[in-house]
Amino acid sequence: MKYATAQHRRAEGKAGSYVWATRSAAIVHLDQSALAVLDDFNAGRDAEEWMCAAADRRQSFDALAALGLLEPVDFALPLTPDLPAMPFPLGTLVLNVTNKCNLSCTYCYEYGEDRIAPTSTGPALMSADTARAAVDMLFTNSAGRRSLSLTFFGGETLLNFAVIREAVAHAETRARAERRRISFALTTNATLLTEEVITFLTQHHFGVNISIDGPKQTHDAQRTFASGKGSHDLIVPKIRALIAANRAAQGRPIGARVTVTAHSQDVRAIYTHLVEEIGFDAVGYAPVTSAPGRDYALSGENYYTLLSGFAELAEDFVAAASEGRTHAFSNLNDLLRELHHGVNKAHPCGAGLGLLGVSTAGEIGLCHRFVESGKHEVGSLTRGIDEERRRAFLEAGHISTKVACHTCFARPLCSGGCYHEAHVRYADASQPNLHSCEWIRAWMDLGLKSYARIMDANPSYFSRYEEVA
Numbered sequence: 001m002k003y004a005t006a007q008h009r010r011a012e013g014k015a016g017s018y019v020w021a022t023r024s025a026a027i028v029h030l031d032q033s034a035l036a037v038l039d040d041f042n043a044g045r046d047a048e049e050w051m052c053a054a055a056d057r058r059q060s061f062d063a064l065a066a067l068g069l070l071e072p073v074d075f076a077l078p079l080t081p082d083l084p085a086m087p088f089p090l091g092t093l094v095l096n097v098t099n100k101c102n103l104s105c106t107y108c109y110e111y112g113e114d115r116i117a118p119t120s121t122g123p124a125l126m127s128a129d130t131a132r133a134a135v136d137m138l139f140t141n142s143a144g145r146r147s148l149s150l151t152f153f154g155g156e157t158l159l160n161f162a163v164i165r166e167a168v169a170h171a172e173t174r175a176r177a178e179r180r181r182i183s184f185a186l187t188t189n190a191t192l193l194t195e196e197v198i199t200f201l202t203q204h205h206f207g208v209n210i211s212i213d214g215p216k217q218t219h220d221a222q223r224t225f226a227s228g229k230g231s232h233d234l235i236v237p238k239i240r241a242l243i244a245a246n247r248a249a250q251g252r253p254i255g256a257r258v259t260v261t262a263h264s265q266d267v268r269a270i271y272t273h274l275v276e277e278i279g280f281d282a283v284g285y286a287p288v289t290s291a292p293g294r295d296y297a298l299s300g301e302n303y304y305t306l307l308s309g310f311a312e313l314a315e316d317f318v319a320a321a322s323e324g325r326t327h328a329f330s331n332l333n334d335l336l337r338e339l340h341h342g343v344n345k346a347h348p349c350g351a352g353l354g355l356l357g358v359s360t361a362g363e364i365g366l367c368h369r370f371v372e373s374g375k376h377e378v379g380s381l382t383r384g385i386d387e388e389r390r391r392a393f394l395e396a397g398h399i400s401t402k403v404a405c406h407t408c409f410a411r412p413l414c415s416g417g418c419y420h421e422a423h424v425r426y427a428d429a430s431q432p433n434l435h436s437c438e439w440i441r442a443w444m445d446l447g448l449k450s451y452a453r454i455m456d457a458n459p460s461y462f463s464r465y466e467e468v469a
């Protein structure tokens, strides 16, 4: 049978290359002789004939075929399995405990021009009864899972601190009764952090993500109160107090979540401010989601600037990891973890799969960004999860429907990208985000090169990704 070299991406390493196989998502080090075999099959050739020419060839062939690096020419192997057995058990529920915010950030998808539901239909604050019912839904629809997580989102989540407390107490009671683990996470703009809130978050081991865009000038140009006043001076002392309390309690890392826009491009300066001047444990950058044409939207040139900033931080990350030290650039940390684990996504994220969102009124959406979007509703707390709509969405968003992605090496980790962004860009959540492919591929290449350099210098660094939670 005729075989040919399958799609893969290489990064040079000591005495060979690190090879990322698109089909299997395996990442392996191949020496020069294994690379020569791959190259031998570039144009396709008869496998039996090739193996018969030398005694040791069968083993090499079998190993490369098993990794998905050699594949038959005359019939197409299926891309990835179809949907997993449904209904898929929930692992994470995101509660939008409020749809109100005390800031008016320029790019906000919740209140800005790109909001999916033009006017909020639900109450401003989720009630305690709704929050408890949502927790019950998570526990009821998560058969087989020992560990669950509950994430609080908004609006500004801490505007509804009372209900967060109620939900946490209820979830902990259920977890104890069922001998399961529950963890909590929250995203906040930090304006409402008080001593009481900080004590609560550290006592319940919250994973906290703070939306902050960098040094005062950058942050205040984007993250303002309705009056136009920036929020930086108010939040920084509160964040420092949270970080100090969390360190004393040996809590989970406190992360900064930076929205990168056309007006905030200096990722190095942002990193220095957040890590060295404020003390964050992790910094993650998220390119702003917007329809084209917004003045803050990222264009081609901005993506290059962003990539060169990411490359600078990656240099520092590689230097630290090579000496066994951690580095707070969480985008690269997450990418390296996924590469190392051989993650191969049929869907870009957990939305609709292991993760659902709940609106203040109790409507169930695909994730926190889709709540109150009638078109993407998948049930309600009173009616339960609408499994038919959930399945239809997952079938439409499956990688097998995204033909443009089938020949892309970034497919195992990108899988078409965020549904919400696709909805904003193309009015169709199931479309691949083809406007950012160049950037995604360049970012994957940077991750692969970083992986190779760290693996060569200090392979034990990766043991941190192998620890069982």
Ligand code: SF4
Pocket (backbone or CB within 6 Å): 404, 405, 408, 409, 410, 411, 414, 415, 416, 417, 432, 433, 434, 436, 437, 438, 440, 441
């Ligand atoms: S959206 Fe673009 S980068 Fe992502 S998998 Fe599809 S083709 Fe590749």
Ligand code: SF4
Pocket (backbone or CB within 6 Å): 348, 349, 350, 351, 366, 367, 368, 369, 417, 418, 419, 420, 421
């Ligand atoms: S659809 Fe987008 S915003 Fe929602 S969970 Fe997925 S990646 Fe996140």
